[in-house]
Amino acid sequence: xQQLNQSPQSMFIQEGEDVSMNCTSSSIFNTWLWYxxxxxxxxxxxxxxxxxxxxxxxGRLTAQFGITRKDSFLNISASxxxxxxxxxxxxxxxNQGGKLIFGQGTELSVKP
Amino acid sequence: xxxxxxxxxxxxxxxxxxxxxxxEQHLGHNAMYWYKQSAKKxxxxxxxxxxxxxxxxxxxPSRFSPECPNSSHLFLHLHTLQPEDSALYLCASSQxxxxxxxxxxxxxxxxxxx
Numbered sequence: 001x002q003q004l005n006q007s008p009q010s011m012f013i014q015e016g017e018d019v020s021m022n023c024t025s026s027s028i029f030n031t032w033l034w035y036x037x038x039x040x041x042x043x044x045x046x047x048x049x050x051x052x053x054x055x056x057x058x059g060r061l062t063a064q065f066g067i068t069r070k071d072s073f074l075n076i077s078a079s080x081x082x083x084x085x086x087x088x089x090x091x092x093x094x095n096q097g098g099k100l101i102f103g104q105g106t107e108l109s110v111k112p
Numbered sequence: 113x114x115x116x117x118x119x120x121x122x123x124x125x126x127x128x129x130x131x132x133x134x135x136e137q138h139l140g141h142n143a144m145y146w147y148k149q150s151a152k153k154x155x156x157x158x159x160x161x162x163x164x165x166x167x168x169x170x171x172x173p174s175r176f177s178p179e180c181p182n183s184s185h186l187f188l189h190l191h192t193l194q195p196e197d198s199a200l201y202l203c204a205s206s207q208x209x210x211x212x213x214x215x216x217x218x219x220x221x222x223x224x225x226x
Contacts, residue, residue, distance in 0.1 A: 035217075042202050042217035099160075102154040
């Protein structure tokens, strides 16, 4: 079945640094979503991407839908301690209804 | 607050117990989902209901039994579970199964099976 490869699996950074993570797929997606999950909570939607090449920002977060439709990245600029959590990418293929495929997650730790 | 609530937040049960997880969404959505989240693994889709009809059963063992009495409520009935079923169970909702890709998640129920 479809799989997403998300990297890196974990990151330890200093407050103020920029962060970049990405997801790649073996097949084409028509939607990419990025979620953040805080400890003890469910994932919260950060950014949704619907068009190849689309670049979308949400505050300090920027995500792009790769032009091949097989990848996406998420950047966080000037990280702060509350950015700590697990970030998930999720993709939706054609004719899949609402069956999102999730990456394994990137666990972000920010050192003050 | 995402508009999706789940109860209980934590549940400990023995392998012979019967319990139920509850999910409620206040978003006016028509599709609801159950996911299983185990440590270091991607979220696994278990069941999907669209307009109260089950549209997906992702080869889930029969010891998990979903119920969707209306578009706002979703239950997951549990019986004779195994220790490997211990995980975070997440409920999500979206506008519908086919027209919306944006799913909103509840906080999850942390289940421990002894």
